[in-house]
Amino acid sequence: MPEKGALVQGTLDMLILKTLALEPMHGYGIAQRIEQISQGVFAVNPGSLFPAFRRLEREAWIKPVWKPTDNHRQAKYYALTARGRKQLQSETETWGRRSAAIARILEAC
């Protein structure tokens, strides 16, 4: 397994929103999904993940949903809201522009 690295600064919110675009998930599921899909390049640590949930919840981009788990306990899942979907779209666009610009700069030199 390649070495796990920190996230690119300022992208955590976008990655969480993107992960939730598919289906509601709980905290560990989101962390796992980001790690898996990035093929282990990004590791999300709980110390930044949970404050991000609180922040996104306050922005009303995600909302908590309590669901029973496999072992019959209530677990806190997060679901994307309509506002969150809009936010994800705008952040994705911004990110696309930025990364394309960085790629262009790196190729030019």
Place this chain on the structure above:
Amino acid sequence: MAIGHRLLGAVRALLHRRQTEDEMDAELRAFVEASAERRMRAGVPEQEARRAARFEMGSLESVKDGIRDAGWETAVEAFWADVRYSARVLAKAPVFTGVVVLTLALGIGANTAIFSLIDSLLLKTLPVEKPEELVQINDFVLTNSLWEQIRNRQELFSGVFAWGSVPFNLSTGGMVRNADGLWVSGDIFRTLGLRPAAGRLFTVDDDRRGCGARAVLSYILRRVMGDVARVLACGIAAGIAIAFATTRLLNALLFGLTARDPFTLAPGALIAAVSLAAGLFAARRAVTIDPMTALRQE
């Protein structure tokens, strides 16, 4: 609105603090458990899996602090804790608190009162219609016949009036109780555009030889004093508030303080600075006053 949502969320978190904390605990516990389970499924022995999961979470308290800090309710709570703490500290030293609060309250209150008196007497424009069009002519002896000539012949102004100040004795017997009063000509109130609060004012018709004595009572003093009292109350309230705020600071500074310490002079310096600022401002405005506003002192 995003702000509305944030506000609502924070208020909810403040009101249901217990519940919010419980939910946070449950959520973090679930995370650790899920992490441990996944490790166990991958073949790690239970003990080690749990240890690794806890390690991954790190300090539970610092994660929780991070979550709490994501909203602004921690700031509110910290502020409230500060308020309670300072109240406790102040209650422990009632004499010190009393002296500081009283000094600041009186200092600021007195200054605002003096300023408001000067402000209402000297700084504000006269409470009449078009005060900028008023012209005062004096420094010569104006006899009644001369006045009547001016009154009947002048074409320069929209109105003219004359006055002379005289103390009136208000007492019905015994000790003399003088009130400052004015003899005025009939057109004064129309010229100044004043309206009576009750009854009626003089008109030109009242101003003829042989007319009966008529008087208009002013309650300007009461009004000014009302203004002053209001401002004084505000000043004292502000004084108490500032006093409470600064005593907290002073208390912290007073810890291990000697009498020669410059910090001991802080309250005095603060009061002096406030007084000086208020006094200077009032004085600076006062010396630039148009002499016409002296009329207001009637």
